[in-house]
Amino acid sequence: MHTLITHAAPAGPQCQQALAHLALPHLGRLLQVLTPGERLQGQAGDHTPIHERVLANAMGLAGADGLLPWAAQDAHRLGLTALHGPDGWAWVTPCHWDVHSDHVAMADPQKLSLTPRDAETLYLAMQPYFAEDGITLFPHPLGHAYTRWLAHGAVFANLPTASLDRVAGHTVDAWMPRQPQAQPMRRLQNEMQMLLYTHTVNEHRHNTQLPSVNAFWVSGTGTLQDATSTAQQDSVCSVRDALRIPALNDDAAAWVTAWHALDATTLAHDVQRLQNGEAVRLTLCGETQALTLEPHPLSTWERLRRRMLPLSAIDLLKSL
Structure with a gap:
């Protein structure tokens, strides 16, 4: 299961300040197991937001900026x-x-x-x-x-x-x-x-x-190059956009509430899937960056280090 959360760290000043007030225990638990991979970088002036680019990549949908079909x-x-x-x-x-x-x-x-x-x-x-x-x-x-x-x-x-x-x-x-x-x-x-x-x-x-x-x-303009790879969108990537409207409105209170709800539902389910031995990928999208967390084999030292110095969910979101 690949979960994509859009507007995880928006650019609005009110939402930026609200980052410090987030309590995301299930995201923290995922960070103990999943490993941050390569970041996908975009620009604020791109026609195509970074979360749309991530979804297109997951679906095998090709196109230049502003031309994802x-x-x-x-x-x-x-x-x-x-x-x-x-x-x-x-x-x-x-x-x-x-x-x-x-x-x-x-x-x-x-x-x-x-x-x-x-x-x-x-x-x-x-x-x-x-x-x-x-x-x-x-x-x-x-x-x-x-x-x-x-x-x-x-x-x-x-x-x-x-x-x-x-x-x-x-x-x-x-x-x-x-x-x-x-x-x-x-x-x-x-x-x-x-x-x-x-x-x-x-x-x-x-x-x-x-x-x-x-x-x-x-x-949504652009020429469809290969329709066969886009037929099963829902099974390829599960998009969660509950943060979208609060982020676009820079409504900090609603954004924090929506984040807490996502952590208690979607991310809690991802934690359960990991415990059941299922494969889990999580992509968090900010204004110009997207970071995908994936399972990778961890050495004994790395597992110990993560327990002693866990990755901070808030610091991770601030980096997007």
Whole structure:
């Protein structure tokens, strides 16, 4: 079992300060047995966050920065690549933008709370405008029917795009594609803002004090090279993202609570698996680094040293 914990050590100052208040006994027990391996290094300016790179590596999914083909993989699972090919795919996520004079900020799309009916209404309203620019929208039934859609069009081919985690709760300006081929997509963004401004869905949302849907974000672009290695994602790597929303919001109290819950459940189960003789791998992802802990044979001296000078879970997280 390979467990991947995202946002284990976020960059937000409140969460950074809260590191000292974590109590993670099961992580400590895992550190007595598992051995830290090589770190995977990323950059804060990468389109692809480090945890997505780790997951892609575990699944054998290849692609340059901003070109890991998550959408093409979904299209393959739905049988769409047989008709439309493995490239030119993207995720389209409806979202809310706050437009200011000097920047544009995106609220976390998970906070939209779109109902199935509203999502379908928006999908049907937006679809013809995408089609005019040669983009076909598809419903996304793989657990994301109300949060994002699949899209296919030449505009997305080899177009690096930033992960939603880069922009959710942050400004989008630095992450907007500026390549000439992205010009139709930027024009489409403006058209959607005008279309959705007075849309009945948003009028109802305003009356119920919910944020409007006034934009969309494109991500998950890239060409699928080998679909056979990505078929069993769940069995390859178990992703735990309970820390994501508190980390993106720099909500220290919620982040600490979520970490304690992960330690008491997921990591407690990993400890039990080790005691049962099962293989366990654990990857902890910070803002720019990921560290994988794996079982390795330990000498008598090393076992003694770990008992006398155990690895500190807090120090390990601070190093990410």
